[in-house]
Amino acid sequence: MPSYTDTIIIFVVSACFSSKGNPLFVFSFVYSQTNRKRGYYVYFQKTLSCAVLAALGTCALAGCGRQDTSNEAATSASPEASAAITETVNESTAASEQTPAPDAPGTQSTQPADVTSEADKDKASTPFGQHGALHVENGKLTDENGNTVQLYGMSTHGIAWFPQYINYDSLRTLRDDWNTNCIRLAMYTEEYGGYYCRWNKEQLKQLVKDGVSYATELGMYVIVDWHILSDCDPNQNKDEAIAFFREMAEVFADNNNVLYEICNEPNGGTSWDSIKSYAEEVIPVIRAQKPDAVILVGTSTWSQEIDKAAASPLDDSNVMYTLHFYAGTHKDDLRNRLETCVQNGLPVFVSEFGMCDASGNGANDFVSTTKWLDR
Numbered sequence: 001m002p003s004y005t006d007t008i009i010i011f012v013v014s015a016c017f018s019s020k021g022n023p024l025f026v027f028s029f030v031y032s033q034t035n036r037k038r039g040y041y042v043y044f045q046k047t048l049s050c051a052v053l054a055a056l057g058t059c060a061l062a063g064c065g066r067q068d069t070s071n072e073a074a075t076s077a078s079p080e081a082s083a084a085i086t087e088t089v090n091e092s093t094a095a096s097e098q099t100p101a102p103d104a105p106g107t108q109s110t111q112p113a114d115v116t117s118e119a120d121k122d123k124a125s126t127p128f129g130q131h132g133a134l135h136v137e138n139g140k141l142t143d144e145n146g147n148t149v150q151l152y153g154m155s156t157h158g159i160a161w162f163p164q165y166i167n168y169d170s171l172r173t174l175r176d177d178w179n180t181n182c183i184r185l186a187m188y189t190e191e192y193g194g195y196y197c198r199w200n201k202e203q204l205k206q207l208v209k210d211g212v213s214y215a216t217e218l219g220m221y222v223i224v225d226w227h228i229l230s231d232c233d234p235n236q237n238k239d240e241a242i243a244f245f246r247e248m249a250e251v252f253a254d255n256n257n258v259l260y261e262i263c264n265e266p267n268g269g270t271s272w273d274s275i276k277s278y279a280e281e282v283i284p285v286i287r288a289q290k291p292d293a294v295i296l297v298g299t300s301t302w303s304q305e306i307d308k309a310a311a312s313p314l315d316d317s318n319v320m321y322t323l324h325f326y327a328g329t330h331k332d333d334l335r336n337r338l339e340t341c342v343q344n345g346l347p348v349f350v351s352e353f354g355m356c357d358a359s360g361n362g363a364n365d366f367v368s369t370t371k372w373l374d375r
Helices: 036-048 051-055 077-097 129-130 169-176 200-218 234-251 272-287 306-311 330-342 366-374
Strands: 015-019 022-023 135-138 141-142 153-154 182-187 221-228 259-260 296-297 317-326 348-354
Touching: 015 141, 015 330, 153 221, 169 200, 182 200, 200 234, 221 234, 221 330, 234 259, 234 272, 272 306, 306 330, 317 330, 330 348, 330 366
Parallel strands: 153 182, 182 221, 221 259, 259 296, 296 317, 317 348
Antiparallel strands: 015 022, 135 141
């Protein structure tokens, strides 16, 4: 029987710490069934690093606070949190457009010695340097050498609300200090300040481009996440999604480290047939520029009903179907569903999960989390 660590891409393991219902930060750890001692070591290392992460201001998990205990969507963001995006992104863009004059002879360089476009780190030792372009083979994420790959890292909270954390140093910290190899850029669509807000669209696209650029420079993998939630059915704004992914695929045509997640968590009764129909229109837009890109497709009921996808999969050999779980809410029923689908060869990608319950509240359920990771 195949083990989950051989088959499933465990992307985000997180604990959400809240103050008056507001997520503060998350931490992650890597657990490997074939390297259990190292997994628990990293776990305790990350626990002790929480204070450091809070000081750095790493943003909270994309899913925290977005569902009630019955998994009803209830995400919102304050205007104050979102209002800073235009100024922040404009300043970042303006700075990136300026070409600094060469240092005059005899003067000291103003550029930090440790930010030298990765000259201080062998490219071959980065995650992408080790694995190269990824593809799906026999239900598993596989690197260019034919080896099974596990991606692990952090999912941002909505980049519209916390744009200041999409920067080189944040990603480098996650790669070097937290030993992660991937970052998920969660771009909310319907929520306040999301992509459908006309005044925010260009700024959000620039944030995604910046995030991919930093990840590429650091040799990390990056997921471009079309984060539907309160919009429920991805077909609701399908034309916007098609235009977005067409542009992103064109911009990232030469980036082999990018994965595309085309619908975060369909919900509200949206059927798999509806999601499949949406995917069959969006995926070709990406394939026109990136024929071999790995594409992640959300499943119905907040990306839990992977069995529906298994019964009627897409006609595309390079897609994976996402499953999300929150250990405090989702227990043996969902774990058993996952096991059955994996055993039947369905490519499954866990692009978001947490230790708390699905609402983002409650204590961290370490017992259930261990069961998820130790299957």
